[in-house]
Amino acid sequence: MSVDSDCIHRWFERQVGLRGHAVAVVCGTDRLTYRELDRRANRLAHRLRGLGVGPETPVAVCVRRSTHLVTALLATLKAGGCYLPLDPAHPAERLAAMIADAGATVLISDGTVELHVEHTVDPDVHDGPDTPPAVDGLAPDSLAYIMYTSGSTGRPKGVMVEHRNVIGLLTATRDLFEFGPNDVWTMFASAAFDVSVWEMWGALLHGGTLIVxxxxxxxxxxxxxxxxxxxxxxxxxxxxxxxxxxxxxxxxxxxxxxxxxxxxxxxxxxxxxxxxxxxxxxxxxxxxxxxxxxxxxxxxxxxxxxxxxxxxxxxxxxxxxxxxxxxxxxxxxxxxxxxxxxxxxxxxxxxxxxxxxxxxxxxxxxxxxxxxxxxxxxxxxxxxxxHQVKIRGHRIELGEVEAALRGHTGVKDAVVTAAPDPSGDRRLIAYWVGETAPDLRDHLKHTLPEYMVPAAFVRLDRFPLTPNGKVDRQALPDPDNARPDLAEPFTAPGTPLEQAIAAIWAEALWVDEIGLDDDFFDLGGQSLLATQVAATMRERLGVDASLRLLLDEPTIRLCAKALERRS
Incomplete structure (x- = not known):
């Protein structure tokens, strides 16, 4: 048995030998058997080898949720490299910073996000050998992936994970939960979130089926x-x-x-x-x-x-x-x-x-x-x-959000806390000292992923301090329910439908007044809350509301017009 027999992709290749014609991965109408996935990944791996990818070489992967995403991650391992998963939904500036920090010169991309590296490769490679490439120097303690987490210093930090770490996890849980080829797993998490490692390799290394x-x-x-x-x-x-x-x-x-x-x-x-x-x-x-x-x-x-x-x-x-x-x-x-x-x-x-x-x-x-x-x-x-918190499953260093706030020219200093929201979940609250800054939320959206953008912003003349001169977080005021300072002027909802929608949004967002043209997401809304609000609208108003409606029509004016067209 070779020295790399306990590497992730070798475990997968053993399943190819056992279950070549079984379905390995499905996304929508696209499905691949173990043999088909193996051959696609091998072709891409040879392309990566030709670009110098080998043991310890980071390869950035920015691909939408699809069978191509799974192919790209597997191919990187087959080439001997370690994958750096990037979420296409995150700001391009943040993704570029991760690529630079990891020193990645090769990017597998489907073009969803424009990123500049020395070599960019399409995940769908149709030519070249479809057998595994030869890779010398690969061992269980070689890097499998680098995953970035929120950093207290203001920049994300990359965690280096080896093949043996993942194999150890799957070995520990295989018998515990009797995972096997009859199991069907979902890949719900982003590839940039570590639970995806458990979901993806848990399915494919046990011979099961992965539903992206x-x-x-x-x-x-x-x-x-x-x-x-x-x-x-x-x-x-x-x-x-x-x-x-x-x-x-x-x-x-x-x-x-x-x-x-x-x-x-x-x-x-x-x-x-x-x-x-x-x-x-x-x-x-x-x-x-x-x-x-x-x-x-x-x-x-x-x-x-x-x-x-x-x-x-x-x-x-x-x-x-x-x-x-x-x-x-x-x-x-x-x-x-x-x-x-x-x-x-x-x-x-x-x-x-x-x-x-x-x-x-x-x-x-x-x-x-x-x-x-x-x-x-x-x-x-x-x-x-x-001061690290977890919100909707995401690990957030409050210091990173504070650093991003201080990057705005109108902000002299900032403190961020986490507090319960109306649903019992937690939300981020930003306190800042400085000039009026109605574009503060937009500023953060260019540098931070959605889940790190605070739901509420509170401007203070000065921060309360402890006797030791540190910010007294316990003495920070609760955010009031006043409408935040937005670029759009306030226009009151007029029709009964607009007023009914406004009442539901105000209840969910903890905002007393919502203007006709205020954006749901600028008021602190996020996708999980939008899903709950859509359900409340269906229940109380008897309308055909969905998350997609709020994403496409995020103001009361637009939402009401869309619902009226459907009636």
């Missing part, structure tokens, strides 16, 4: 439910926020076997309606905790109906096989096979967070910054030691 969820389906709980039915999905991975939208729907006809929660704190009480309808045996609901730096998942806990009433807070269970969890002054330290190489180009930060493992000479543990309490053999998640 199209963007429009991700935004519609009803369409997503229908996709789960159509493909008889058995393994589903969701943030609690996203799963909460499924709980409210008719979920008969599903074939789910395992549902894994990850990405944010799970409130067990939110599962009561699900357990009332489905019980807690089929599907199995599993709460998992993990970090990008420790390869997606580190702990697991099966959730039962009894937990809804008795479990104290968010219980995250114990360590996965091959991993270890210790509490040091209440902070979670993760050790074992999932601990990654470190931060790209940041040796000081790596040394601060990756520490020698006192129980295993020569190995390391990762200081997570998360806190927990032991409850018997279980762990209860209790929060963070720093």
């Amino acid at each position: 969820v199209p963007d429009r389906v991700k935004r519609s709980p009803e369409e997503f439910r229908d996709l789960l039915r159509e493909h008889q999905v058995t393994v589903l991975n969701q943030t609690p926020s996203a799963f909460g939208q499924l709980v409210d729907l008719d979920t008969t006809g599903l074939n789910l076997r395992v549902v894994v929660f990850a990405g944010e704190e799970l409130k067990f009480g939110s599962l009561r309606p699900w357990f009332d309808r489905h019980g807690d045996r089929t599907p199995l609901l599993v709460n998992m905790y993990g970090i990008t730096e420790t390869t997606v998942h580190s702990t697991f806990r099966v959730v039962t109906a009894a937990d809804v009433d008795t479990a104290p807070g968010s219980m995250i269970g114990g360590a996965l096989p091959g991993q270890s969890i210790t509490l040091v002054d209440g902070e979670i330290h993760v050790g074992g096979s999932g601990v990654t190489r470190g931060y790209l180009g940041q040796p000081r930060l790596t040394a601060e967070r990756y520490l020698p493992d006192p129980a295993r000479p020569g190995m390391r543990v990762y200081r997570s910054g998360d806190t927990a309490r032991a409850v018997g053999d279980d762990l209860r998640y209790t929060g963070r030691l720093d």
Whole structure:
């Protein structure tokens, strides 16, 4: 057996030998068997080899959700390189900064975002050899991917993950949950979010089928439910926020076997309606905790109906096989096979967070910054030691948002906090000192992804300070419900339909007044909230409202006109 036999793509190639004619990946009407996916990836891998890609070579991948995306990621590994996944929905400036930081000179792109690198390759290659290229020097400890997370210094930081880290995760969970070739997985997460690693390779390395969820389906709980039915999905991975939208729907006809929660704190009480309808045996609901730096998942806990009433807070269970969890002054330290190489180009930060493992000479543990309490053999998640937060499954360093705010010429200083919103989710609130800046939200949209743009902005003359001279975050005022300072002048809704829409939007956005031409997303709306608002409009107004309606017609004037045309 070769030295690279425990690399991700070699595991995949073994499945090609076993299940060549089985369906490997589906997106919409496009589907590929294992053999077809293997051949496409091999052709692209040879093209990458011709551009100098080999072990430790970063290859940026910016491709829309499709079978081509899976091909591009697999081909990068087959060429010996490590993939740098870029979300086409993120600002081009941010993506370019990641490419520069990683030193990537090769980009696989479908042209969705204009990015400038030395070599750009289309993911759909039709010529060249369709057998695996020869790659020397590849080993289990070679880099598989570099994934960027929010950085407290104002720029994202790249986490270097090796093949052995991913293989360790899948080996630990294969027998635990009996994953195999009969499973159908969804790829719901962005390729730039680490849960995608679990979804994609969990399906393909076990011989299962991967359903890449199209963007429009991700935004519609009803369409997503229908996709789960159509493909008889058995393994589903969701943030609690996203799963909460499924709980409210008719979920008969599903074939789910395992549902894994990850990405944010799970409130067990939110599962009561699900357990009332489905019980807690089929599907199995599993709460998992993990970090990008420790390869997606580190702990697991099966959730039962009894937990809804008795479990104290968010219980995250114990360590996965091959991993270890210790509490040091209440902070979670993760050790074992999932601990990654470190931060790209940041040796000081790596040394601060990756520490020698006192129980295993020569190995390391990762200081997570998360806190927990032991409850018997279980762990209860209790929060963070720093200013990092998770919102809708996304990890956000508040310092990065603050740095982006300070980049506006009208802002002298800024502080960002996270607070509950009306739905029980959390939202970012920006406090800033400076001149009037009605374009502040637009400024952030050019540098930050949607989930990092604050929902509310509060201008202050000065920040409250502690006796030590630091910003007193506890003394920052709650944002009022006044209409924010927007470029559009206020025009009151006039017709009964406009007024009814305005009332629903105001309730969801916590804004007292909404003008006829105010943009839903400029008022702090985001896609998950828009989905909930569309559902409320359908229920209360009896109209054909959808997320697509709010995306295409984001003002009350436009939304009302569109609904009137449909009636």
